[in-house]
Amino acid sequence: MAKQSPAERLFTLTCCLLASPVIGLSKQDLFDAVPAYRESSGGDALEKMFDRDKKALRNVGVQLEVKNNDAFEEGENARYLISRGAFVWPAEFELNPKQLGLVELAARSWNTQIFGSAARSGLTRLKSRGMVEIDRQLQHISPRLVAKHESFGPLADAISATTTVVFEYRKSDGSQSVREVDPLKLRLIEGEWVLLARERKAVKNYLLRRIVSKVKDTEAGFVPPGDALITQAEQDLVAFAASKVAVIEIVPDSEAWWHFGAESEQLELNFMDEALMAEDLMEFGADLKVIEPKSLADRIRAGFEAVIASHA
Amino acid sequence: MLLMPKQELDGVELFNLSLSIVGTVLRDGDQRVSDLAELFEVSEAAINKAVMAVANSEDVKNYETHFYVDVDELAEGYVSLSQGMSSLSEPPSLSRRQLSSIAIGLDYLAAIPQFKADADLQALRALISESSPASATSHISSRLTEQIETLQEAMSKDLAIECEYINQTGAKSSRTIDPLRIDFIGRRHYLRGFCRTSDELRAFRLDRIQSLSITASAIAATTKALPIPEEVFGEVTQEQIVQITASAEAAEIFWNFPVAGNTKRTGDQLQGSIRVGNLAALGRHVAKYGGMVKVISPESARSAVRNFARRALAGASAPGDED
Numbered sequence: 183m184a185k186q187s188p189a190e191r192l193f194t195l196t197c198c199l200l201a202s203p204v205i206g207l208s209k210q211d212l213f214d215a216v217p218a219y220r221e222s223s224g225g226d227a228l229e230k231m232f233d234r235d236k237k238a239l240r241n242v243g244v245q246l247e248v249k250n251n252d253a254f255e256e257g258e259n260a261r262y263l264i265s266r267g268a269f270v271w272p273a274e275f276e277l278n279p280k281q282l283g284l285v286e287l288a289a290r291s292w293n294t295q296i297f298g299s300a301a302r303s304g305l306t307r308l309k310s311r312g313m314v315e316i317d318r319q320l321q322h323i324s325p326r327l328v329a330k331h332e333s334f335g336p337l338a339d340a341i342s343a344t345t346t347v348v349f350e351y352r353k354s355d356g357s358q359s360v361r362e363v364d365p366l367k368l369r370l371i372e373g374e375w376v377l378l379a380r381e382r383k384a385v386k387n388y389l390l391r392r393i394v395s396k397v398k399d400t401e402a403g404f405v406p407p408g409d410a411l412i413t414q415a416e417q418d419l420v421a422f423a424a425s426k427v428a429v430i431e432i433v434p435d436s437e438a439w440w441h442f443g444a445e446s447e448q449l450e451l452n453f454m455d456e457a458l459m460a461e462d463l464m465e466f467g468a469d470l471k472v473i474e475p476k477s478l479a480d481r482i483r484a485g486f487e488a489v490i491a492s493h494a
Numbered sequence: 495m496l497l498m499p500k501q502e503l504d505g506v507e508l509f510n511l512s513l514s515i516v517g518t519v520l521r522d523g524d525q526r527v528s529d530l531a532e533l534f535e536v537s538e539a540a541i542n543k544a545v546m547a548v549a550n551s552e553d554v555k556n557y558e559t560h561f562y563v564d565v566d567e568l569a570e571g572y573v574s575l576s577q578g579m580s581s582l583s584e585p586p587s588l589s590r591r592q593l594s595s596i597a598i599g600l601d602y603l604a605a606i607p608q609f610k611a612d613a614d615l616q617a618l619r620a621l622i623s624e625s626s627p628a629s630a631t632s633h634i635s636s637r638l639t640e641q642i643e644t645l646q647e648a649m650s651k652d653l654a655i656e657c658e659y660i661n662q663t664g665a666k667s668s669r670t671i672d673p674l675r676i677d678f679i680g681r682r683h684y685l686r687g688f689c690r691t692s693d694e695l696r697a698f699r700l701d702r703i704q705s706l707s708i709t710a711s712a713i714a715a716t717t718k719a720l721p722i723p724e725e726v727f728g729e730v731t732q733e734q735i736v737q738i739t740a741s742a743e744a745a746e747i748f749w750n751f752p753v754a755g756n757t758k759r760t761g762d763q764l765q766g767s768i769r770v771g772n773l774a775a776l777g778r779h780v781a782k783y784g785g786m787v788k789v790i791s792p793e794s795a796r797s798a799v800r801n802f803a804r805r806a807l808a809g810a811s812a813p814g815d816e817d
């Protein structure tokens with residue numbers, strides 16, 4: 183038999199695990215059963231291939247369970263099996279053609295390999311469930327998710343693997359510190375990528391642009407908090423943004439006037455981060471003036487002064 | 495019809511396709527390779543590879559892992575398989591990563607004006623539990639919503655539009671444009687279309703479009719078939735190379751301009767060169783970072799940035815501060 187391709191290897195591994203006895207299969211059982219493993223040169227290369235395959239299975243939804251005799255790590259005596267529950271689709275998971283069109287649009291919006299591939303493969307699987315009729319009335323819209331931060335890939339991987347990460351974070355006041363967090367979710371809010379993560383016991387938001395070091399995966403696993411805590415943290419951020427209001431005065435018929443769709447010279451805008459709001463407003467230069475809060479007006483003035491000083 | 499591009503699939507994507515083909519064929523019976531290729535929007539070669547992955551996947555000592563694929567039928571363009579004693583009859587439900595990537599995409603769609611109150615999207619986001627509450631900070635003006643509706647109507651009827659456009663230099667011009675697509679990138683909307691006035695494919699920021707109306711002039715089929723570039727930078731005819739440094743927080747400036755050469759990172763500072771079409775427009779793009787981006791050269795670019803910041807501080811809308 184010719185050497186197995188990666189897809190053949192993963193499919194064989196899945197079939198073997200599905201056919202495993204209740205107690206699961208040992209690593210050696212799998213190395214003996216899957217031709218690509220059996221025919222490999224063994225050693226570290228085989229171990230790494232197996233680790234990659236376990237990760238690949240989990241990333242496509244094949245929930246690989248590891249039963250350890252050793253309480254602390256995945257040892258030689260570990261047994262592997264697939265949770266049958268992973269193959270049971272939620273009963274209500276039916277989409278209408280318009281919704282499938284929206285999923286297609288969402289999948290198409292990704293320009294990054296990591297999530298773009300995951301979203302496309304998710305769409306493929308939805309179609310395999312018989313949800314094939316797609317409403318393509320949405321074809322004129324082309325949203326694009328641009329995720330170029332270096333930290334994006336490592337964080338996405340750590341979220342999937344539920345492993346703790348460490349990075350250096352610089353707040354808008356310039357203070358910098360090392361953060362060890364359990365990454366939970368990535369979100370794009372107002373064009374900014376935000377990481378929702380648990381630091382000690384609190385769930386907080388971190389702007390990816392303020393992660394100023396490489397993200398290091400500690401490979402220490404964590405148990406994610408319940409959905410309720412995550413939802414609460416997200417709602418807190420929305421409530422926080424709703425409570426932060428800037429009052430600005432805009433020069434009529436200027437670019438800022440058209441950009442903000444102003445209908446009067448004074449406009450109220452909500453914001454979640456004062457430094458980001460300052461950037462948004464500074465782009466319009468003298469087209470607008472901040473009336474309040476004073477801290478925002480001061481920040482903008484200091485920002486322009488810093489620009490003049492650094493370009494003197 | 496706009497379809498997802500047929501890309502070369504990697505091993506994991508091919509495995510995912512194999513699982514999906516098994517689910518489809520076991521439920522709906524034998525399928526044509528061409529039909530599966532159309533369904534999953536991949537090439538027929540990818541379907542063949544995915545089916546062969548199923549055919550070549552078994553532990554020869556364990557009959558419960560065997561799938562039976564009719565290879566002769568496959569050569570004739572049909573996919574015929576049976577699961578034998580295998581317990582794999584349909585693919586697993588979506589993984590956390592698959593759900594997350596779809597959920598983030600849907601959250602993003604919800605930020606587009608015409609989808610904000612869409613009942614199907616709301617139901618979909620509720621179904622995918624990872625969806626997040628809508629942001630409270632979206633500055634979506636009713637003007638933008640109306641513009642998008644008008645452009646969608648024009649595109650669905652294949653009709654050109656007329657508008658006034660204020661370009662980066664502040665100059666206003668009347669344009670006739672064949673609208674082809676609306677891009678939503680970051681927080682900005684762009685109309686991608688063929689400008690009959692300048693006789694080329696262009697990107698127009700929606701917040702710079704005024705007096706938009708639909709004409710009775712049809713969009714030519716050849717225009718509709720034009721490939722639209724991914725980037726919205728547009729053609730730059732008199733560009734200058736500007737050398738800059740940026741702190742990590744302002745790294746995005748290197749994504750907002752075409753980059754010339756390599757960008758070097760030292761500690762948390764990035765250094766590189768960007769291609770700028772109009773120096774007068776550079777001031778706003780650099781000054782907004784409040785000192786986190788610094789122009790090294792040429793002096794004319796440094797001066798443009800300095801002057802923009804000075805005028806902004808003075809609070810006077812001086813003519814020529816925009817390009």
